[in-house]
Amino acid sequence: TMTVHNEEHIVDVHVRSGVYSSDTIFDYTSGYIATRLFSRNACFIMKIKQEYIPDLQEIGRLAFERQTMKDVYSPNNVWALFQDGNSRLGHLKDWILYGKHIEKLCTGLPLYQ
Numbered sequence: 397t398m399t400v401h402n403e404e405h406i407v408d409v410h411v412r413s414g415v416y417s418s419d420t421i422f423d424y425t426s427g428y429i430a431t432r433l434f435s436r437n438a439c440f441i442m443k444i445k446q447e448y449i450p451d452l453q454e455i456g457r458l459a460f461e462r463q464t465m466k467d468v469y470s471p472n473n474v475w476a477l478f479q480d481g482n483s484r485l486g487h488l489k490d491w492i493l494y495g496k497h498i499e500k501l502c503t504g505l506p507l508y509q
Contacts, residue, residue: 400455406497407455419501424452426495430502439502441494441509 399408407422420431424444431440490507491499 398455400452402452404497405452407452421497421501422449422452422455423495423497426493426498428494428498430494430498432501432505437505439498439505439507441498441502441507 397410401407405424407424409420409422411418411420415435417434418431419434420429422429422444427444429442429444429449432438433440491503494502
C-alpha cells in the first residue's frame, strides 16, 4: 500500500509479503529515502536524486494511475539495489539530517547508507 502525505511531503510504502515485507519512507523535506527490511532487521537510507526518483506529485499520479488501471507502463518505476556495507546505529546528528519520519522508522536498527 502507498500513502501520500502532501502536507508533510512524505510518501509511505508498505509491502506485506511474508519474508519480503518492508516499509519505505520517501521524505521530500529531508531529501532521503529509508527502507526497513523486516527479514534483515536493518534500515537502508539513500539520498533522493531528482533524475531517478519522481517528485511527490508524480509519485501520487503514478500511484493513482496504477490503482485505476492496474497495469500502467511508466519509465519512472523506482527500483533500488541494496549492497551490504558498513552499518552503524543512528545518532542525533543522523536524525536531524534524515528527519523525524525516518528516525521513527529506523531507530534502533543498523543503518546502511
